Every structure is written in C-alpha cells, then in structure tokens.
Amino acid sequence: MYKVFGSSHSGNSYKLRLLLSQLQIPHAWQEVDILQGATRTPEFLAMNPNGKVPLLQVEPGRYLPESNAILCYLAEGTPLWPADRWGRADTLHWMFFEQYSHEPYIAVARFVMKFLPADHPRRAEVPNLHERGYKALGVMEQHLSAHPFFAGDAYSIADIALFAYTHVAGDGGFELGRYPAVAAWIGRVAAQPRFIPLEYH
Amino acid sequence: MYKVFGSSHSGNSYKLRLLLSQLQIPHAWQEVDILQGATRTPEFLAMNPNGKVPLLQVEPGRYLPESNAILCYLAEGTPLWPADRWGRADTLHWMFFEQYSHEPYIAVARFVMKFLPADHPRRAEVPNLHERGYKALGVMEQHLSAHPFFAGDAYSIADIALFAYTHVAGDGGFELGRYPAVAAWIGRVAAQPRFIPLEYH
Numbered sequence: 001m002y003k004v005f006g007s008s009h010s011g012n013s014y015k016l017r018l019l020l021s022q023l024q025i026p027h028a029w030q031e032v033d034i035l036q037g038a039t040r041t042p043e044f045l046a047m048n049p050n051g052k053v054p055l056l057q058v059e060p061g062r063y064l065p066e067s068n069a070i071l072c073y074l075a076e077g078t079p080l081w082p083a084d085r086w087g088r089a090d091t092l093h094w095m096f097f098e099q100y101s102h103e104p105y106i107a108v109a110r111f112v113m114k115f116l117p118a119d120h121p122r123r124a125e126v127p128n129l130h131e132r133g134y135k136a137l138g139v140m141e142q143h144l145s146a147h148p149f150f151a152g153d154a155y156s157i158a159d160i161a162l163f164a165y166t167h168v169a170g171d172g173g174f175e176l177g178r179y180p181a182v183a184a185w186i187g188r189v190a191a192q193p194r195f196i197p198l199e200y201h
Numbered sequence: 202m203y204k205v206f207g208s209s210h211s212g213n214s215y216k217l218r219l220l221l222s223q224l225q226i227p228h229a230w231q232e233v234d235i236l237q238g239a240t241r242t243p244e245f246l247a248m249n250p251n252g253k254v255p256l257l258q259v260e261p262g263r264y265l266p267e268s269n270a271i272l273c274y275l276a277e278g279t280p281l282w283p284a285d286r287w288g289r290a291d292t293l294h295w296m297f298f299e300q301y302s303h304e305p306y307i308a309v310a311r312f313v314m315k316f317l318p319a320d321h322p323r324r325a326e327v328p329n330l331h332e333r334g335y336k337a338l339g340v341m342e343q344h345l346s347a348h349p350f351f352a353g354d355a356y357s358i359a360d361i362a363l364f365a366y367t368h369v370a371g372d373g374g375f376e377l378g379r380y381p382a383v384a385a386w387i388g389r390v391a392a393q394p395r396f397i398p399l400e401y402h
Contacts, residue, residue, distance in 0.1 A: 049340045050302060064290055066297040089265055089274035092293075096267040100300045101251060126230035139250045 002027040002074075003057040005047070009033050009115070011107055012067040013054040014198045018160055019074055022167070022194045035115070068095040069166075080157050085103035091151040094158035105133035107165040109172030120138040131171065137179050142164070144181035148188060155192055163189045168198055203228040203275075204258040208235050208378070210366035212308055212318070213268040214255040219361055219371045220275055223395045236316070268365075269296040272358040273336070282356050292352040295359035298340070306334035306364040310373030331374065338380050345382035349389060356393055364390045369399055 004020070004027055006013030018029050032038045032053050039051045048055045048065045056064040056073070064070050072095075075081035082088050109129040112122045140162065143150065150158040167186050169176055177184055189195070205221070205228055208213030221228050233239045233254050240252045249256045249266045257265040257274070265271050273296075278283035281304045283289050311331040341363065344351065351359040368387050370377055377384055390396070 049343050050298060053301075057285075064294055066294045066301075068297050069290050069293035072293055073286065076286050076289075084261075085274065085277050088277075089270050091269035092273055093265055093267045096270050097251060098265075098299055099297055100305075103301075104305065144251050151217075 004028070005030045005032050005044075005057070006054040007032055008053075010034065011051075011110075011168065011198065012103070015067045015160050015164045016054050016056070016070055016074070017122055018164070018196060019080070019157065020072055021196045022192065023074065023078060023080070024194065025074060028126055045107050057111060068099060068157075071095070071160060071169060078158045080155070080160075082152050082154075082156060087152045091156050091158045094150040095161045097136075098158075098161045100137070102133070102136040102162065105129045105136060106169050106172060106174065109133055109174065110165065110168060111172075113173055114171045124174065133169070133172070133174060136171070137166075137174065137176075137182060140185075141179045141181050144185045149185070155189070159185075159189055164198070204231060205229070205255055206231045206233050206245075206258070207255040207331055208233055211235065211251075211334045212311075212369065212399060213255060213304070216361050217255050217257070217271055217275070217364045219365070219397060220272055220281070220358065222397045223393065224279060224281070225274065225395065226275060231399060235387070244323070269358075269362050272296070272361060276358045281361070283353050283355075283357060287356075288353045292357050292359045295351040296362045298337075299359075299362045302340070303334070303363065304366055306330045306337060307370050307373060308377065310375065311366065311369060312373075315372045316376055327374065334373070334375055335372070336379075338367075338370070338375065338383060341386075342380045342382050343385045344379040348384070360386075360390055365399070 002025065004016055006016060006029065032044070034053065038044060039053060042080055047063045050065060052065060053068050054070060056070045058064060064073055072081060082091055108198060109126055111122070112126060112129070116122055126127065147153055149155050150162060166182065167189070203226065205217055207217060207230060209232060233245070235254065239245060240254060246252055248258070248264045251266060251331060253266060255268050255271060257271045265274055273282060283292055310327060313321070313327060313330070317323055348354055350356050351363060364387065367383065368390070
C-alpha cells in the first residue's frame with residue numbers, strides 16, 4: 001500500500017489527498033510537521049534529500065518526491081492523465097506553469113499571511129507576491145474564459161495542481177472576485193465526484 | 202515543421218536546441234529578444250499569454266509553452282523519455298525539481314551577474330540566490346555520487362533539463378569545483394552524441 005508523507009496544511013500535499021480520494025486509492029497518511037522541522041531530520045532527508053513534502057513511498061526504499069510528478073504517477077492509466085501525446089504535453093504545460101509562475105507567489109503569500117505572525121518581516125514580500133500572483137491568475141482567467149478546464153477541455157491532474165492553492169488564494173490576500181472565470185472553474189472542480197476540500201478538520 | 206520561439210542566451214531555450222540537435226528534428230528557430238520586451242507584444246502574448254520563451258509552434262495556431270513540457274512532447278517515443286511508468290515519474294520528479302528548486306536560483310543568479318550592470322540593485326539578491334542554488338547543487342551531488350544520470354541510470358530529458366543552467370552556473374558566481382560528481386556528470390552529458398553547447402556563437 002502507498003504511504004504518503006504530507007502536511008495537512010500544505011496545498012502541495014492536498015493535491016495528493018484529492019487525487020487519492022477521487023481515484024479511491026488505498027493509502028496510509030503520515031503527517032509531517034513542516035513548521036517543526038520534521039522534513040530536516042536525517043531520517044526524512046534519507047528518503048528525500050531535498051527535504052520537502054509531499055513524498056510518496058511506492059514501496060519501502062523507493063520514494064517519489066515532487067507533488068506534480070506524484071500526480072502523474074498515480075493518475076497513469078486513468079482519465080485524469082490524458083493518454084494522447086498532445087493531451088499529456090498540455091497537461092504538463094499547466095503543471096509546470098503552476099510550479100514556476102503560480103505556486104511561488106500564491107502559495108507563499110498564503111504561508112506568510114496565514115502561518116506567520118502579523119508583524120513578521122516576511123510581510124514585506126507580500127506586495128511583490130501579489131503582483132506576480134495576480135499575473136498568474138490573469139493567465140488562468142484568460143484560459144478559463146474559453147475552456148472549462150485546463151487541458152483537453154476535461155478535468156485532469158492539471159486542474160488538481162492549479163486548484164490546490166488557487167481555491168485558498170484568499171488566505172494570502174488575493175481577491176478572487178476579480179476573476180469570474182476562475183471562480184466558476186473552482187465551482188466545477190468542487191463539484192467533481194469524491195471531491196474533498198483542503199481544510200477538512 | 203516545428204517552429205521554436207527562443208532566446209539563444211536562455212538556458213530554458215537551450216534545452217530545446219540541445220534536444221532538437223540530439224534527436225535530429227528539423228525545425229525553424231525564431232530568435233526572440235527578451236531584454237527588448239519581445240515576449241510582451243500583443244502578437245507574442247496571443248501565442249503564449251504567460252509571455253515566456255521557449256515556445257513551440259506545433260502547427261500554426263497550436264502552441265506549447267514551458268521548456269520541460271516541450272522536452273517531454275518532443276522526446277515522446279525516444280529513449281530520452283522512459284517508456285515505463287516509474288522511469289517517467291522519476292524523470293518528471295527531476296524536471297519539477299529543476300523548475301522549482303534549481304532554476305529560480307541558479308538561472309537567476311546568472312541573469313543578474315551576466316546580463317545586468319555591476320551596480321544594478323538586483324545584485325543584492327545574489328547571496329540568497331547562492332544559498333538556495335548551492336542547496337540544489339548539493340542535492341544533485343548526492344544523487345550523482347551514486348548514479349551516472351538522473352533518471353533510470355541512463356541519459357534522459359531530466360539530464361537535459363538540469364544540465365542547461367548547471368553547466369553555466371559559473372556565470373552566476375557558483376563554484377562548481379566543490380561538486381566533483383556534478384562536474385563529472387557535466388562531462389558525461391557533453392560527451393553525448395550530437396551535443397551542442399549553450400554559447401556557440
């Protein structure tokens with residue numbers, strides 16, 4: 001059985017929780033307390049030298065890091081990871097967009113505003129995070145104004161990857177009301193079978 | 202015939218040049234002057250709303266952004282993109298590592314030190330870029346101390362993705378001499394058939 005090392009507060013870990021729920025894949029969940037340095041222990045670094053969650057234990061001694069690589073691995077052979085060459089490439093395009101142009105701003109703004117004290121010096125990063133994050137939301141809005149989902153006009157792991165931090169962007173001070181197509185897409189994702197929200201406990 | 206919109210100075214664009222050379226794929230190259238704002242014109246944004254190169258024109262009106270997604274698309278069906286499920290997932294793991302934990306530090310340090318004036322205010326970012334970039338090089342060194350290449354112990358698009366900015370990390374002030382396994386891997390990549398360097402003109 002798969003074992004997932006993850007944090008229940010992390011959007012990157014939530015991507016896996018959502019996919020595992022939707023595909024009804026049995027797994028064990030090992031909660032990792034990032035804020036207490038649990039990804040920096042020798043034991044954890046032996047599993048993932050980059051010191052990050054989520055991490056998938058495929059079998060004892062075989063580990064897969066990187067949330068979006070794990071999504072691809074778990075969704076292989078299902079309708080959530082397109083079988084055709086163009087569909088896979090377009091799915092990956094949005095997943096790389098998420099990790100490079102979206103997560104470093106939208107997820108980090110949420111971290112700073114939700115998990116750090118109000119007088120923390122990292123609050124100074126917020127205006128730049130908002131500028132870059134709104135740019136990513138603008139790219140998403142433009143796409144979603146003409147398409148119901150991100151890749152191949154059907155729900156896929158590209159939507160899961162982008163949904164994770166987008167639907168809680170308000171935690172980081174983003175005003176999603178400015179993006180009606182994004183808001184409508186959030187509703188479509190939340191209406192998928194076996195959907196679970198990020199904050200469920 | 203494929204058309205690539207790219208910048209000859211960019212490591213992300215170089216990934217495509219290297220793969221296209223190694224797979225001997227005919228293509229047209231359209232040079233895009235990033236520093237002069239050529240990715241911000243209405244014409245370019247109509248092709249890629251995220252305003253970045255490289256961009257692959259698969260056919261007129263059909264465009265694929267994100268360097269690593271393009272590598273996957275072009276390498277489909279070749280030995281450079283593993284055919285088995287685990288091999289693909291492990292390749293993607295290193296490609297997402299490259300875009301999230303490596304490129305934002307190693308490529309950006311190179312940009313600041315090579316392309317901006319010595320008194321530019323962004324020089325203040327260099328110490329942080331070095332700290333994070335050296336962490337990525339440490340993860341690579343650990344892996345390469347036990348494996349000849351990144352995924353499946355054979356040369357793949359994961360190596361191309363990581364090679365692009367690693368082999369010119371010295372431009373950004375990184376001392377690669379501290380990482381003998383990385384240096385040896387650079388030599389192995391440069392010895393591959395139909396290899397071409399980044400700066401060739």
